Amino acid sequence: MHGEYKVPGGKLVVADVEVEQDCLTRVSISGDFFLEPDSALIRINEALTGLPASASHQTLTAAIKDVLDDGVMMFGFSAEAVATAVRRALGKATSWHDHQFTVIPPVSLPAAEHVALDEVLVSSVAEGLRGPTLRFWDWNDSVVVIGSFQSVKNEVDMVSAAEHGVQVVRRVTGGGAMFMEPGNCITYSLTVPTSLVDGVNIEQSYQQLDAWVLAALNTVGIKAHYVPLNDIASDKGKIGGAAQKRFANGVLVHHATLAYDIDASKMLQVLRTGREKLSDKGITSANKRVDPMRSQTGLDRNTIIDAFISHFSQVYQTRNGGYLPQELAAAKALVTEKYVTDAWLYKVN
Numbered sequence: 448m449h450g451e452y453k454v455p456g457g458k459l460v461v462a463d464v465e466v467e468q469d470c471l472t473r474v475s476i477s478g479d480f481f482l483e484p485d486s487a488l489i490r491i492n493e494a495l496t497g498l499p500a501s502a503s504h505q506t507l508t509a510a511i512k513d514v515l516d517d518g519v520m521m522f523g524f525s526a527e528a529v530a531t532a533v534r535r536a537l538g539k540a541t542s543w544h545d546h547q548f549t550v551i552p553p554v555s556l557p558a559a560e561h562v563a564l565d566e567v568l569v570s571s572v573a574e575g576l577r578g579p580t581l582r583f584w585d586w587n588d589s590v591v592v593i594g595s596f597q598s599v600k601n602e603v604d605m606v607s608a609a610e611h612g613v614q615v616v617r618r619v620t621g622g623g624a625m626f627m628e629p630g631n632c633i634t635y636s637l638t639v640p641t642s643l644v645d646g647v648n649i650e651q652s653y654q655q656l657d658a659w660v661l662a663a664l665n666t667v668g669i670k671a672h673y674v675p676l677n678d679i680a681s682d683k684g685k686i687g688g689a690a691q692k693r694f695a696n697g698v699l700v701h702h703a704t705l706a707y708d709i710d711a712s713k714m715l716q717v718l719r720t721g722r723e724k725l726s727d728k729g730i731t732s733a734n735k736r737v738d739p740m741r742s743q744t745g746l747d748r749n750t751i752i753d754a755f756i757s758h759f760s761q762v763y764q765t766r767n768g769g770y771l772p773q774e775l776a777a778a779k780a781l782v783t784e785k786y787v788t789d790a791w792l793y794k795v796n
Contacts (some may be wrong), residue, residue: 450536455655458523462532468498469554476529481522490514491529500537501711504646519640531646534588540645546579549768550756551584553673553749556778558627561634562618563781565700566772568638573696577644581759583752584634586762589613591717594622594690598795607716616793622677622690625704630748632687633740635660635755636702641693653677656701657689664759665749667744679705686739708738756772 450462453764458480474495482488485567495507502510507530515526534540556564568781571577591613593602602624602674603615627634637656654673661679664671666685676679677689686704694700714737740751759765785791 448536448538449481450532450534450540451540452528452535453531453682453792454524454528455651456657457528460524460528460532462529464495464533464536466537469500471495471498471500471502472535474533476532478524479534480524481520481526483520484518487515487759488734489520490593494535495529503749504534504540506615508646527646527757534645539642541640541642543643543763546639547764547766548759549578549580550760550765551580551582551768552663552754552756555566555582555585555587556585557588557782558584558590559614559782559786560775560778561614561636563778564770564774565636565638566619566781567777568636569694569698569700570697570777571771571774572638572640572698573694576766580637580768581765582636583756584636584640586715589628591615591629592618592625594624595619595626595692596795598691599793600796602718602720604717604719606773611631611713611717613717615792616786617706617794618690620690620692620700620702623688624720626709626718628713630707631702631709632707633748633752633755634704636700638700641697641699644699650676652699653689653691653701656691657703659759659762660705660755662762663755666758667746667754669711669742669743670741679703681739681743683739683743706737706739707751708741731741731761745794 450468452460454460458478460476460478461479463470463475474492476488476491491511491514498507498510508526509530511526531540535542552730563636568580589612591603591608593599597616599615608615644655647655653676657673657679661671661673669677669681669683671686679686680686688702689701689703691699691701731794742778744751
């Protein structure tokens with residue numbers, strides 16, 4: 448069995464292993480990394496030999512670290528990277544290139560249904576009804592989508608929201624509020640097996656799952672970079688933010704919202720945190736707009752989305768697709784049963 452893992456900003460780690468009676472045998476770790484002393488590689492191989500093939504990433508990492516003393520120097524890789532390569536060899540961890548992704552272009556639905564679809568598609572992937580999926584949102588209503596753990600009263604001025612015809616919906620992922628009017632931002636969701644981020648901590652997984660969109664932004668002229676924990680920014684400031692949730696069924700959803708052309712004055716009236724966050728930025732004009740992608744690219748929103756899809760399809764194996772009828776029906780039902788109920792909206796008051 449053969450597995451490879453390229454450390455972000457580091458070196459390639461290769462694992463060749465055999466399994467007998469559910470245990471690792473003939474373990475051989477190699478790569479273009481640097482390791483001193485040479486004998487440490489023998490210790491790594493021996494530490495892994497005999498471990499259960501079902502050993503977790505944490506167990507593999509701990510076994511490697513246990514045999515490496517302070518005199519061992521690892522350059523361009525780590526015990527965690529070796530564990531990932533071994534897990535990939537065993538088929539427990541996967542890379543982007545192990546999957547074919549379904550790409551769903553923007554479909555106009557009420558924003559609450561898109562929130563519900565994040566949950567519905569997790570079940571579809573877990574049940575094998577569809578493979579990993581990248582989908583783009585489109586909507587015709589105005590909405591604030593708050594994070595799973597945010598307080599409604601602390602985040603939203605509900606009187607102002609009602610005056611502006613802005614609905615408030617709580618999503619299943621954590622993170623901050625998203626002020627979403629038709630055409631003012633670009634939102635996408637990735638629904639993938641957690642094997643794609645096996646052994647990767649939460650912060651690293653955000654960086655890994657956002658890497659493609661940073662490259663896609665570059666194709667439209669925006670030099671973007673990742674800002675821990677979950678922000679995407681350019682040299683002109685924040686462009687957007689991401690959120691994710693890992694489900695017990697082995698699937699995670701990761702989504703991001705990027706500002707295209709936002710009415711900051713309205714956002715400041717509706718979002719309480721928006722007032723505080725933007726109070727030091729001099730955004731007081733009634734007509735001020737936050738438009739990082741529009742102003743930085745000069746492109747319309749659909750052109751940018753097309754560029755995102757094109758880049759993703761050039762880098763990974765993809766197929767064009769759409770929503771299954773049962774997914775749309777389930778999302779509609781979930782909106783009624785959960786996402787527009789006071790019990791869900793005010794679960795954190």
